[in-house]
Amino acid sequence: MSKYYLFTGCLIPTRLPFLEASSRFVLDRLGIDHEDLPDAACCVEPIGLRTMAADTWLASAARMLAIAEEGGRDILTLCNGCYMSLKEASHVLEDRAVRARVNEVLRSIGREYRGGTEVRHFPGIIGERENEVRQAVTRPVGLKLVSHPGCHMLRPSGVLGIDRSFRPEVLDRIASWTGAAMVRGEEWPSCCGGGLSGIAEELSSQLLAEPSRHHLASGAEAILTPCPFCFVQFDIKQKGGLPVLHLAELLALAMGAAPERIGMQYHRNKFSL
Amino acid sequence: MRRTAADPDTERWLERTAPRASACQQCGECASVCPSQRQGGIRPAEIMARAAVGSLRPDDPALWLCARCMSCSERCPSDADPGEVIASLRERAAERGNLPPYLLDEAERFKKTALCFPRTGMTKKMRKELGLPDGEVSERAVRECGEIIRRTGLGRFVRE
Numbered sequence: 157m158s159k160y161y162l163f164t165g166c167l168i169p170t171r172l173p174f175l176e177a178s179s180r181f182v183l184d185r186l187g188i189d190h191e192d193l194p195d196a197a198c199c200v201e202p203i204g205l206r207t208m209a210a211d212t213w214l215a216s217a218a219r220m221l222a223i224a225e226e227g228g229r230d231i232l233t234l235c236n237g238c239y240m241s242l243k244e245a246s247h248v249l250e251d252r253a254v255r256a257r258v259n260e261v262l263r264s265i266g267r268e269y270r271g272g273t274e275v276r277h278f279p280g281i282i283g284e285r286e287n288e289v290r291q292a293v294t295r296p297v298g299l300k301l302v303s304h305p306g307c308h309m310l311r312p313s314g315v316l317g318i319d320r321s322f323r324p325e326v327l328d329r330i331a332s333w334t335g336a337a338m339v340r341g342e343e344w345p346s347c348c349g350g351g352l353s354g355i356a357e358e359l360s361s362q363l364l365a366e367p368s369r370h371h372l373a374s375g376a377e378a379i380l381t382p383c384p385f386c387f388v389q390f391d392i393k394q395k396g397g398l399p400v401l402h403l404a405e406l407l408a409l410a411m412g413a414a415p416e417r418i419g420m421q422y423h424r425n426k427f428s429l
Numbered sequence: 430m431r432r433t434a435a436d437p438d439t440e441r442w443l444e445r446t447a448p449r450a451s452a453c454q455q456c457g458e459c460a461s462v463c464p465s466q467r468q469g470g471i472r473p474a475e476i477m478a479r480a481a482v483g484s485l486r487p488d489d490p491a492l493w494l495c496a497r498c499m500s501c502s503e504r505c506p507s508d509a510d511p512g513e514v515i516a517s518l519r520e521r522a523a524e525r526g527n528l529p530p531y532l533l534d535e536a537e538r539f540k541k542t543a544l545c546f547p548r549t550g551m552t553k554k555m556r557k558e559l560g561l562p563d564g565e566v567s568e569r570a571v572r573e574c575g576e577i578i579r580r581t582g583l584g585r586f587v588r589e
Contacts, residue, residue, distance in 0.1 A: 164564070166544045166545045166546040167546050169548075169552070169556075169564045170544065170546045170547065170548050170549070170552045171546060171552070173552065173555045173556045173559055173561055173564075174555065174559060176559075176561060177559040177560075177561055180561075192562075194567075195567050195569050195570040195573070196566070196570065197543035197544065197566060197570045197571070197573075197574045198539055198543060198544050198545045198574075200539075200545075201535065201545045202497065203496070203497045204529075204531070204532045204535060205532065205535055205536060205539060205545055205583075206516070207497070207515075207516040207519040207520060208519065208520060208523045208528070208532060208536060208582070208583060208586060209520060209523075209581060209582025209583040209585070209586070210446070210516070210517070210520060210582065211581040211582045212577060212578055212581040212582050212583035212584075215577045215580075215581055216574060216577050219573060219574075219577065261577060261580050261581060262577075264576055264577075264580060265572075265573040265576050265577065267573075307496075307497070307498040307499055307500070308499070310503075311498065311499035311500065311502070311503045312499055312502055312503060312512075313503060321500070321503050344462070344500070346464055346498075347464045347496050347498035347500070349464075349496060350496070351495075351496035351497050351498070352465075352470075352494065352496050354529075354531040355493055355494075355529045355531050355532065356470070356493070356494055359465065359468055359469075359470050359494060360496075362468040363464050363465065363468060363496060366464065366467075418559075419555070419558075419559050422555065
């Protein structure tokens with residue numbers, strides 16, 4: 157099995173460290189070989205920052221791909237945004253001419269990327285480990301959940317390669333291994349509006365209201381997401397909607413983690429387990 | 430659609446950065462699936478139409494109302510990639526001073542700390558309570574990112 161450099165990003169380690177705690181708990185329980193990526197920085201946030209300067213995004217992402225390549229490990233992301241940013245960069249950098257141009261920038265910091273790093277996402281590698289997950293579940297979760305994959309677990313599907321945009325199924329499948337009952341999610345999962353937070357607050361809230369209404373009407377007790385941006389929208393910004401559970405939290409709880417050990421008390425939109 | 434705002438520079442920029450824009454056939458799939466348009470935000474099909482005739486306005490504030498959900502690009506049957514066309518137009522817009530203050534702050538934070546969200550007292554407190562490593566960004570990472578920013582496009586927007 158592969159060895160990974162864990163890339164926690166910006167939002168999780170600074171504002172949602174409890175999601176980092178639950179992710180680390182799950183990786184340890186599953187015996188997935190991981191170390192922290194040395195000299196990690198922002199992936200170049202793919203919604204705003206990246207669109208200000210594509211070449212900055214590509215060179216900064218290439219810098220981290222180069223660090224991982226040097227250490228002989230693939231990158232494992234915990235955030236949908238980091239996954240999109242690094243995965244798309246590794247895809248674009250398959251083009252030799254582009255890579256040569258980016259390496260000119262990297263040379264100034266004494267680095268080079270030769271194209272050998274895979275970028276994987278937490279739900280992607282978990283989805284490949286049905287037996288290990290089932291064996292690690294010691295306390296099946298009796299919750300009724302509705303999936304909210306988040307845009308950048310899905311799209312662009314040709315590059316991200318985890319699930320499809322129409323009736324996605326990966327999250328439901330993983331959750332079913334923990335004992336959770338899944339109700340039907342949206343056919344084309346809608347955007348949580350997180351990308352407009354801070355830029356156009358009212359529009360962001362209007363976008364959030366769509367999935368929020370769907371999930372509330374679905375009959376589920378909580379929303380399941382693998383994305384920290386969607387998590388913040390549902391946990392803090394949402395008005396009167398269902399509470400939210402991160403995929404790593406669901407797995408950690410099912411694998412016997414004490415709720416306070418993985419920081420469930422930090423949720424703002426509380427729910428009883 | 431008004432054609433009064435033609436901007437040849439932006440048209441040439443788009444030819445270089447998003448050449449697939451011209452494959453748009455105005456089928457309207459992007460408009461039908463755009464969550465921002467549904468709430469009165471950006472109108473992707475209109476932007477694609479403008480791109481095709483070179484009638485683009487880099488100062489259009491609607492460019493920043495895209496949430497980058499990428500539904501438009503996923504649904505586009507012509508592979509014209511509206512999501513990336515909009516991203517490319519934003520870069521042009523930012524160059525002309527059309528940039529939300531929130532993103533300028535974010536860019537400056539990235540330059541200063543190599544992160545796009547701030548580490549606060551709460552961050553340190555929670556990490557300690559959860560038994561997590563401090564998670565400070567290394568000086569080397571900040572230095573290397575700063576050098577990359579200086580040598581690439583973001584350097585235009587942030588102070589030295």
